[in-house]
Amino acid sequence: MVRVIRAMGHDAVKEYSTVVRGAPISVTEDLVMDGYDLVIDVRSPAEFAHDHIPGAINLPVLDDVERARVGTIYVQDNPFRARKIGAALVSKNISAMLEGPLADRKPDFHPLIYCWRGGQRSGSLASVLSQIGWRCTLLQGGYKSFRRKVVADLAAVPSGFTFLCLSGLTGTGKTRILQAMSARGFQVLDLEKAASHRGSVLGAQLDESQPSQKAFETRLWGALIKFDKSRPVWIESESSKIGNVAIPDKLWAALKQAQVIEIALPLEVRAALLLEDYADLIGAPEIFAKNLTVLTKLHGKEKIAKWRELIELGDWRALALDLLESHYDPAYRRSSKRRKRNVRAHHDLPSLSQEAMGALVDDLEGGYGK
Numbered sequence: 001m002v003r004v005i006r007a008m009g010h011d012a013v014k015e016y017s018t019v020v021r022g023a024p025i026s027v028t029e030d031l032v033m034d035g036y037d038l039v040i041d042v043r044s045p046a047e048f049a050h051d052h053i054p055g056a057i058n059l060p061v062l063d064d065v066e067r068a069r070v071g072t073i074y075v076q077d078n079p080f081r082a083r084k085i086g087a088a089l090v091s092k093n094i095s096a097m098l099e100g101p102l103a104d105r106k107p108d109f110h111p112l113i114y115c116w117r118g119g120q121r122s123g124s125l126a127s128v129l130s131q132i133g134w135r136c137t138l139l140q141g142g143y144k145s146f147r148r149k150v151v152a153d154l155a156a157v158p159s160g161f162t163f164l165c166l167s168g169l170t171g172t173g174k175t176r177i178l179q180a181m182s183a184r185g186f187q188v189l190d191l192e193k194a195a196s197h198r199g200s201v202l203g204a205q206l207d208e209s210q211p212s213q214k215a216f217e218t219r220l221w222g223a224l225i226k227f228d229k230s231r232p233v234w235i236e237s238e239s240s241k242i243g244n245v246a247i248p249d250k251l252w253a254a255l256k257q258a259q260v261i262e263i264a265l266p267l268e269v270r271a272a273l274l275l276e277d278y279a280d281l282i283g284a285p286e287i288f289a290k291n292l293t294v295l296t297k298l299h300g301k302e303k304i305a306k307w308r309e310l311i312e313l314g315d316w317r318a319l320a321l322d323l324l325e326s327h328y329d330p331a332y333r334r335s336s337k338r339r340k341r342n343v344r345a346h347h348d349l350p351s352l353s354q355e356a357m358g359a360l361v362d363d364l365e366g367g368y369g370k
Helices: 010-016 027-032 045-050 064-076 079-099 120-132 142-160 174-183 191-195 213-224 249-256 267-277 285-313 316-338 354-368
Strands: 002-006 038-041 111-114 136-140 163-167 233-236 259-264 342-348
Touching: 064 079, 079 120, 111 120, 111 142, 120 136, 136 142, 142 213, 142 249, 163 174, 163 249, 174 233, 174 354, 191 213, 191 233, 267 316, 285 316, 342 354
Parallel strands: 002 136, 038 111, 111 136, 163 233, 163 259, 259 342
Antiparallel strands: none
């Protein structure tokens, strides 16, 4: 039998309790981690790549080409013919699922299935699987209802948290410190990880493209709903945009109110850390040189030519020092003057050794808790 749940509201919890053994849990938490053997997104691969429920896998009943074909026939030719062709394609694809990724599932297999609006695509797969004997749950309203939940939560949830911000000049290892804090049990909202970007003008990652704006927001939502509001959430100082994605307005407003803990490191140490963090660009010098073009308006052609010459010579230390002194440090100071920041503490570190970082994390835990 196919059951249906809603993605929002008390009715969803009530209805959900009729299909899952044990005490009811919130649908928000359920969609992320509990209650189902598998969360199946039956939309096309392009729709799935744009954004999806965390933890879902993509088993499309129509791929991108098939979906476009059926849609074109529906609009330009004949809806009946489109449905008939679509049914044949869906049947073929479901057959492939049963012989492939679903072949080894046991009799008690219980998936959550969703499509764009919770209509025909998810219903078609759920109908076949339920006939086999598997217990299927449909997400009423599909991805669209989930998306509404994400937008609503990101507008309301941030105000309930206390945010603490690590700040400092480029190369002070803020991301590494946050990673060490996370390993020690601190609540860390890693904005750069969610954005797949290092946050600076040259911060695009060569081995990973940025998520869509919607997928970025889903990543932030997925992190925030797991946090305990009675404990602080640590972030790294960022601009409102990280590469091509923007921090949602309500979250950005909350982050701007965060108390700031400034980190400082010697210039030489920062340059060495910068080279480690940008190892992918160093391994692709032609791309590095090309990316510097975006800084021409700020620094002029002569400075860009000098940096490119250092790249050609492989003098990475000199390049890192000059980028810090000529670009990153002045940019940080200009930004700091524009913002009214609530600086609560300042930590001067001699290095970012394990010992120094461990001592800093101890201090932060003692001063602010985790």
